[in-house]
Amino acid sequence: MKFYVASGFSNIEKVRYVSGKLKSKGHKHTYDWTLNERASTIEDLTTIGLFEKKAVTESDFVIVLLPGGKGTHIELGIALGLNKRIILYTENREIYNFDTTSTFYHLPEVEKFVGTLDELIEFL
Incomplete structure (x- = not known):
């Protein structure tokens, strides 16, 4: 299976x-x-954007490691639009903080995972 990992620097x-x-x-x-x-x-920016868009498009699943920046969230949007399997990862429960969470984190097609990176790998 092919994957892409979206996250910030x-x-x-x-x-x-x-x-x-x-x-x-x-x-x-x-x-x-x-x-x-x-x-x-x-x-x-254009070159990197083209590579990243193609990578999301070609992936079977996209892992979003939080925290992420603008690009991370755009990649999440592309994956949502293409009906990719999306796994949203955080080490803590920050995605459930109503004041800072995103609407799109809670769509039914987004799989949320809270835990360690090794637990994430086992989950995948």
């Missing part, structure tokens, strides 16, 4: 960990954005 090591574990189980990572430097031009 603050979670690079977690994304790499999850990706490595899934690849060791035979899954294919559609795009590893953690190898990128931060974009410094509009052209960089």
Whole structure:
């Protein structure tokens, strides 16, 4: 199965960990954005955006590791629009904080997972 991991730069090591574990189980990572430097031009943003959009499109499932930034949430939206399997991950129960949560986290097609990264890997 092919997967994509959406998250923010603050979670690079977690994304790499999850990706490595899934690849060791035979899954294919559609795009590893953690190898990128931060974009410094509009052209960089365009190129990265095209790769990330294609990666979400080609994935069988998308893991969203919170916290995430604007791009993470756009990738979540693309995955929702394409009816991908979506697993929304948080180490704590922050997604249930009514003051800071997102409407889209609670759609029925979004699988929410709270726990450790190793528990997430086992869940997948």
